[in-house]
Amino acid sequence: MRLARLLALAVLPFIFAAVSACSGDDSATFKPTPASTPTAAPTPTPTFGSVPHNVGGSMILATTTSTVDSGLLDDLVPLFTKITGTEVKVIGVGTGAALDMGAKGDADAVLVHAPASEKKFVDSGDLIDGKLVMHNDFIIVGPASDPAKVKGLKDLKAALAAVASFGPFISRGDDSGTHKKELELWTTAKIDLKTVKNREETGQGMGATLNIADQKSGYTLTDRGTFLALKKNLKLTILFEGDLSLLNIYHVYAVNPARHGGVKNAQAEAFVAFMVAPEIQKLIGDFKKAEFGEPLFIADAGKAEDAVGR
Amino acid sequence: MAELWDGLREAIRLILSGDSYLRDVAFRTIVVSGSATLFAMAAGVPLGYWLARGRFRGRTLLLSAVNTGMGMPPVVVGLVVWLMLVRSGPLGGLDLIYTQRAMVIAQFIIAVPLVVGFTAAAMQALPEHLPDLLAVLGAGRLRTLWLLSREANLGLLAAIMAGFGAVVSEVGASMTVGGNIQGSTRVLTTAIVTETSRGQNDRAIGLGIVLLAMAFAVNLVLTLVQQRRLR
Amino acid sequence: MEVRFQDVRFLRGARCILEVPSLKFAQGRVTALLGPNGAGKSTILRLIAALERPTAGTVWLDGASASPARPTRAKVAFAFQDAVFITGTVRSNLDLALRLRDLPGEERATRIAAVAEACGIAPLLDRNAHGLSGGESQRANLARALCLQAPLTLLDEPLAGLDGPARQQLLRELPSLLRTFAATTILVTHDRDEALRLADDLVVLIEGRVRAAGVKRDVFRSPPDAETAEFLGYSVVSSLEDGLAIAPGALRIGEGDVTFDLTVEAVADLGARRELSGWIAGTRVALPLDDGAAVPGVGSVMLVSAPRTAVVRW
Numbered sequence: 001m002r003l004a005r006l007l008a009l010a011v012l013p014f015i016f017a018a019v020s021a022c023s024g025d026d027s028a029t030f031k032p033t034p035a036s037t038p039t040a041a042p043t044p045t046p047t048f049g050s051v052p053h054n055v056g057g058s059m060i061l062a063t064t065t066s067t068v069d070s071g072l073l074d075d076l077v078p079l080f081t082k083i084t085g086t087e088v089k090v091i092g093v094g095t096g097a098a099l100d101m102g103a104k105g106d107a108d109a110v111l112v113h114a115p116a117s118e119k120k121f122v123d124s125g126d127l128i129d130g131k132l133v134m135h136n137d138f139i140i141v142g143p144a145s146d147p148a149k150v151k152g153l154k155d156l157k158a159a160l161a162a163v164a165s166f167g168p169f170i171s172r173g174d175d176s177g178t179h180k181k182e183l184e185l186w187t188t189a190k191i192d193l194k195t196v197k198n199r200e201e202t203g204q205g206m207g208a209t210l211n212i213a214d215q216k217s218g219y220t221l222t223d224r225g226t227f228l229a230l231k232k233n234l235k236l237t238i239l240f241e242g243d244l245s246l247l248n249i250y251h252v253y254a255v256n257p258a259r260h261g262g263v264k265n266a267q268a269e270a271f272v273a274f275m276v277a278p279e280i281q282k283l284i285g286d287f288k289k290a291e292f293g294e295p296l297f298i299a300d301a302g303k304a305e306d307a308v309g310r
Numbered sequence: 311m312a313e314l315w316d317g318l319r320e321a322i323r324l325i326l327s328g329d330s331y332l333r334d335v336a337f338r339t340i341v342v343s344g345s346a347t348l349f350a351m352a353a354g355v356p357l358g359y360w361l362a363r364g365r366f367r368g369r370t371l372l373l374s375a376v377n378t379g380m381g382m383p384p385v386v387v388g389l390v391v392w393l394m395l396v397r398s399g400p401l402g403g404l405d406l407i408y409t410q411r412a413m414v415i416a417q418f419i420i421a422v423p424l425v426v427g428f429t430a431a432a433m434q435a436l437p438e439h440l441p442d443l444l445a446v447l448g449a450g451r452l453r454t455l456w457l458l459s460r461e462a463n464l465g466l467l468a469a470i471m472a473g474f475g476a477v478v479s480e481v482g483a484s485m486t487v488g489g490n491i492q493g494s495t496r497v498l499t500t501a502i503v504t505e506t507s508r509g510q511n512d513r514a515i516g517l518g519i520v521l522l523a524m525a526f527a528v529n530l531v532l533t534l535v536q537q538r539r540l541r
Numbered sequence: 542m543e544v545r546f547q548d549v550r551f552l553r554g555a556r557c558i559l560e561v562p563s564l565k566f567a568q569g570r571v572t573a574l575l576g577p578n579g580a581g582k583s584t585i586l587r588l589i590a591a592l593e594r595p596t597a598g599t600v601w602l603d604g605a606s607a608s609p610a611r612p613t614r615a616k617v618a619f620a621f622q623d624a625v626f627i628t629g630t631v632r633s634n635l636d637l638a639l640r641l642r643d644l645p646g647e648e649r650a651t652r653i654a655a656v657a658e659a660c661g662i663a664p665l666l667d668r669n670a671h672g673l674s675g676g677e678s679q680r681a682n683l684a685r686a687l688c689l690q691a692p693l694t695l696l697d698e699p700l701a702g703l704d705g706p707a708r709q710q711l712l713r714e715l716p717s718l719l720r721t722f723a724a725t726t727i728l729v730t731h732d733r734d735e736a737l738r739l740a741d742d743l744v745v746l747i748e749g750r751v752r753a754a755g756v757k758r759d760v761f762r763s764p765p766d767a768e769t770a771e772f773l774g775y776s777v778v779s780s781l782e783d784g785l786a787i788a789p790g791a792l793r794i795g796e797g798d799v800t801f802d803l804t805v806e807a808v809a810d811l812g813a814r815r816e817l818s819g820w821i822a823g824t825r826v827a828l829p830l831d832d833g834a835a836v837p838g839v840g841s842v843m844l845v846s847a848p849r850t851a852v853v854r855w
Contacts, residue, residue, distance in 0.1 A: 106397045230509045443621060443625050445614075446590050
């Protein structure tokens, strides 16, 4: 019965696969190496006294795609799991979707960077125990030739007006934190979207959007981190930075267990405590500093909200 | 064009270096899509046979539904399964969301109409009196199904290839119900999306080539089995 | 095995395919189920093999009702009209049939060898079952049923699709094959010659109803009505008296027990013999014309006759 044997051989890997999938062990046998290079200076073993140990269980963290793409969580989450014993499912979606998940109780903790949008959910009581974590900033990048003459301008409004009158401007257009920030900036500068010359919405992530801006020699608003990571492949350069309005501020919240029965509150609170723990704040400040020559994030835990960036 | 070459080089580099990220993601792709296809065959072949040979009211209606199901957008399946499994959904208590098992469930739903449709077609092409012959010879239901499957094996192998091909290449459902969590629910297709969104196009193409190579290898084995049978 | 039909009706949709209030197939005998195409003969076999269920009534096999249960099925061997095989050699097809009866390997090999020899398919055993000619596959199909040596053997048109010499040969061999390998046999055919050569008992089925059943000789010599008689090959002369039929091959030229006036139509030269055809009161008949006899003119009237036993009246 050669056929039977052949078929059995062909089916065997699939049976093995089925058994693996059912055994409930979600992580495959192989553990991937972390995306970033480890930080250079050896530090004394931290004690993480402020973070609860032996919490166990699992939790869902809703955050944004750009946060995931920065690679920061690839370093922090395994550390969190080691300390607390809690497995974290990091779900990277658009800011709107992440806040929505919090509002519905589909996530246990939320880490986002759109304070204006977050306010609504804090007021409604869905997100509680919010803590300021860190910030990075947005920059305006464009072609090296800079036809709109943005470089050298000191005022944000002037820079935006210059870009608007010359174009093309490439927008994320995907309801992400970056997209929301962009719309906020146009509104504050009193520039009507329709008057921005050759404005296009890509509907895609920051990396893809930067590639498109590069192809079209256009201007775009980007977070510093993504730009630094892709700089070597792009012909774009930084043309404006530093205004306080360009700050991108991150908060972490736990989802209110009183409003949503199934949330894993112990794990979520442990995560909140973790993100603002002094040891983690130091790691955040050192993240990719060696690689890029400058820090990607500035740690802010404990500061007053309006003291950020000053 | 240059990016395609970069992608090819990246693919070769990834494979030859035994990159552990690649191994993790590729292995998981086989586990998830392979088991979903296996379950879809287990459920779909008997269903397909019943649809082909059964005589009951509403058979034509059911056949049309199956054929429509073959063209169902996987991303829609993913959304529906997500709504069912998410914490706030009816089956939220099962804690299945963002797990491999959830992905297998979604891919199973995507593959079943394909398997049923192909099996029904293959069974209908069999000689009309073959099931009767097996019945009078005394073959039980399971034995009959096995013997008929052997007779229809060309069509059934096509069913496996179609089912596997559909789920190993789909991204919408896997992304939505799995969450694309690195080390846990990330598969080749969702990894490609991640790399693209980060602008790492050469890595994306590299992963794409690996995916194609994997699908090709599976189909090669199945086609070899199929062609041997013909002789 | 004795088979009995009791108050059986079989409907497909709104159509009544079979209506058989009472029918018996005797144990240990070969019964030919004879009738025109579409009469419902195959349906009767399917009801016996429990491939269909009667809409009303019961089919009894040795006192137990026919059912698809394995023990009952094990007692029935069925050769379908179209020979269907699974992919593989002829040997593997026969082997499958025997394996499904839970026979051990050695016995299977013995039986296959015996029946292959008897049916003349021994050289075909290792050939691909789907590569056989019409005659070869009919024999293989038959061999598969016979190797089971079941208490009841059902054959649906065993000589279907066979031509001339192949048909004649199998027709000659069948009686001894049935005696060796079959206990009770029911065979379906639309061919009168086949039925008469192979059967002990005859059942005539026309349009779903049993017209005649019984020992071959009795059925043949006493058809109950014109339709049955016609199917059995009689020449039915309808306009003469109430009903009269002449057995096939019974007419001769000249004087005899019962005489008729024949209006000559034509003489046909069939190579080995000559045949005279004509009309008896509006019904066309044929009879042999001796080589030496003179050819009568067309339209002339001749006296023909048949023995008393060959003429049936109602």
